[in-house]
Amino acid sequence: MTAEALQRMLQIDRLGAPLFVSWQLTRDCDLACVHCCTESAPGKPMTGELGRAEALALADDIVAEGVPYVMLCGGEPMVVPHFPEIAERLGAAGIQLKIETNGQRFDTAMAQRLAELPVRSVQISLDADSPEIYARQRPGASLAKVHAACRAVRAAGLPLEVTFAPTRLNIAELPAAITRARELGAFRFNTGALMRIGNAAKNWRKLEPTAAQYETFRAELDRSARAGAGEMELAYLPFRMEDGLRQALDEPPATLLVLPNGRVKASAALPYLVADLRRHSLAQAWQRYCDAWHGRTVRDAMARAIAEPASHAGATALQELAPASADPEEGGHP
Numbered sequence: 001m002t003a004e005a006l007q008r009m010l011q012i013d014r015l016g017a018p019l020f021v022s023w024q025l026t027r028d029c030d031l032a033c034v035h036c037c038t039e040s041a042p043g044k045p046m047t048g049e050l051g052r053a054e055a056l057a058l059a060d061d062i063v064a065e066g067v068p069y070v071m072l073c074g075g076e077p078m079v080v081p082h083f084p085e086i087a088e089r090l091g092a093a094g095i096q097l098k099i100e101t102n103g104q105r106f107d108t109a110m111a112q113r114l115a116e117l118p119v120r121s122v123q124i125s126l127d128a129d130s131p132e133i134y135a136r137q138r139p140g141a142s143l144a145k146v147h148a149a150c151r152a153v154r155a156a157g158l159p160l161e162v163t164f165a166p167t168r169l170n171i172a173e174l175p176a177a178i179t180r181a182r183e184l185g186a187f188r189f190n191t192g193a194l195m196r197i198g199n200a201a202k203n204w205r206k207l208e209p210t211a212a213q214y215e216t217f218r219a220e221l222d223r224s225a226r227a228g229a230g231e232m233e234l235a236y237l238p239f240r241m242e243d244g245l246r247q248a249l250d251e252p253p254a255t256l257l258v259l260p261n262g263r264v265k266a267s268a269a270l271p272y273l274v275a276d277l278r279r280h281s282l283a284q285a286w287q288r289y290c291d292a293w294h295g296r297t298v299r300d301a302m303a304r305a306i307a308e309p310a311s312h313a314g315a316t317a318l319q320e321l322a323p324a325s326a327d328p329e330e331g332g333h334p
């Protein structure tokens with residue numbers, strides 16, 4: 001990494017706050033999916049998760065900084081008792097919301113409550129059309145509940161998007177899942193190559209689709225995109241995580257990724273923690289994030305993540321990143 005690259009002005013340097021906060025409210029989940037990138041499971045919150053009062057204070061800070069768009073996710077946000085309060089605190093201030101859920105507990109009452117807020121979308125996992133295959137990938141999950149959740153979203157007038165994580169178990173289900181998503185009224189179908197993070201990394205040999213499977217998968221996505229243009233967007237590019245990371249290395253996203261304990265990560269693909277929202281304001285966290293992206297450690301690690309996708313497996317081994325300004329080897333903020 002050259003000094004010039006480290007000092008180059010980035011688009012994030014021109015912003016006083018993130019444009020998007022991806023906030024994992026908990027690591028706890030009512031499922032234990034074989035591919036889960038956050039290694040979530042029932043009764044397994046992260047140590048030191050923010051409590052209700054701390055989470056509401058963070059919501060107020062997000063409002064005060066004028067962040068326009070927040071995603072509430074997990075783990076499973078529906079297992080967090082104060083989830084509706086957080087959504088309402090943000091939504092009342094006009095912040096656009098995206099909610100990511102597995103759909104197991106998402107009912108009509110919740111859909112109607114969220115319909116009062118500026119919700120840009122509710123995203124539900126729809127990785128199969130066969131209940132048996134769905135339950136193999138997501139042990140304990142009911143596909144019928146997922147369908148009911150999708151219908152509740154649409155009945156409340158909320159925009160629905162779905163996500164499909166391909167593994168060796170479910171990849172052949174793609175055409176049926178696309179048809180089902182259209183029938184359920186989704187406006188977008190999100191997919192791409194399986195990310196090698198968390199449980200997926202641990203189970204990689206059993207889960208990674210073969211090259212032939214991926215070829216068929218891509219061909220089906222291309223065919224469906226052509227056939228259904230205008231009905232439902234098929235979002236699958238960049239297809240591999242490393243392609244998205246290449247873009248991020250060039251221009252880091254204006255996104256803060258907040259973990260359940262209030263720590264902020266430099267990137268989903270990297271293990272580095274750049275701030276602690278128990279100690280830092282959102283404005284300070286944003287500055288530290290921007291500084292981190294001018295630092296040699298993050299940029300070299302990102303270059304490595306692009307060149308060696310297997311290294312993504314280390315993204316959950318969280319570690320502190322020294323502030324850029326404290327390390328003369330780090331680039332520093334221009």
Ligand code: SF4
Pocket residue numbers: 029030031032033035036037038039040041074075076102138
């Ligand atoms: S993939 Fe989603 S639903 Fe499955 S265990 Fe992880 S957080 Fe829960």
